[in-house]
Amino acid sequence: MTQITLYGHPDSGHACKVALALSLAGIAHETVFVDIWAAPETRPPAFLAASPLAQVPALVLEDAALTQSGAILLEIASRWRVLGGESPEGLRRGAELLMWEANRIGMCLPQLTEARRPHGDSFPDGAVEWLTGRYETDRENFDRLLGEGPFFHGEAPGLGDCAIWGYVQWLEKAGVTPSASMATWIDRMQALPGMKTAEVFFPQPQPA
Ligand SMILES: N[C@@H](CCC(=O)N[C@@H](CS)C(=O)NCC(=O)O)C(=O)O
Structure with a gap:
């Protein structure tokens, strides 16, 4: 199965929005902690490659790297037809x-x-x-x-x-x-x- 990776931090409500959506929808994924209080250039290279503004959340799928919590939520809902995306x-x-x-x-x-x-x-x-x-x-x-x-x-x-x-x-x-x-x-x-x-x-x- 393709790995789905969510980058986030517990102080980020924006990241929590996406983590909650994945959890409610039962979509298997891994999470990676990104220190949002540290200098952006010290964050993991794979995260920096996925997130142009070096901000969480970022969601990496097989075919796309997504940022901006609202855009990610819309993608989750429409791609998996969950959380309102059924209609x-x-x-x-x-x-x-x-x-x-x-x-x-x-x-x-x-x-x-x-x-x-x-x-x-x-x-x-x-x-x-x-x-x-x-x-x-x-x-x-x-x-x-x-x-x-x-x-x-x-x-x-x-x-x-x-x-x-x-x-x-x-x-x-x-x-x-x-x-x-x-x-x-x-x-x-x-x-x-x-x-x-x-x-x-x-x-x-x-x-x-
Ligand atoms: N509009 C963005 C906001 C993202 C954002 O502000 N992320 C913050 C944490 S809540 C962040 O990564 N801050 C670290 C930084 O800007 O270096 C969204 O909806 O995802």
């Missing part, structure tokens, strides 16, 4: 959710987390307040998009759920709180049989 409607729903996530909640949450990280990037005056305000709008829109749920794709989770999970899993680290329906969606996601923590998705190799 044109499911794929369309997934694409809409992915665009919303990348432009909105998946933009402000990682930045809010970075602003609180010891020795993390410094932010200009007012930036954290601006990001927090955006998150409050995103939280309301999360509820509207989820609707009656239980998942963004209806009765079963799809690629949109995987994308939104990427950073919504770490609200506390970002210093924000969930809405009531967000909290119940988080519980539902955590209960999925394929769900794992970021550290289990991307274990750090131990020194020999």
Whole structure:
């Protein structure tokens, strides 16, 4: 069987989106830990060859090396007909959710987390307040998009759920709180049989 390789890091919600999709879909693969806090040129050559921006996630298939979490999720869904990729409607729903996530909640949450990280990037005056305000709008829109749920794709989770999970899993680290329906969606996601923590998705190799 052809080896599928996912490069990622446990601090990367973008990489977790893809790891979760592969896990929920039961697609066999290996994961390779890439130290995103180390200088890019020190990262594994095979990873650098696959990822032009030296960023995780990168997914290497037999016939393609893929980057950008949203593009990878769409490829997984359509190639294996899973997570919404079983129908044109499911794929369309997934694409809409992915665009919303990348432009909105998946933009402000990682930045809010970075602003609180010891020795993390410094932010200009007012930036954290601006990001927090955006998150409050995103939280309301999360509820509207989820609707009656239980998942963004209806009765079963799809690629949109995987994308939104990427950073919504770490609200506390970002210093924000969930809405009531967000909290119940988080519980539902955590209960999925394929769900794992970021550290289990991307274990750090131990020194020999
Ligand atoms: N838009 C990209 C974002 C990828 C990204 O920002 N990756 C970060 C980790 S979350 C990374 O690899 N950072 C290390 C670096 O830029 O050197 C996606 O959706 O995959």
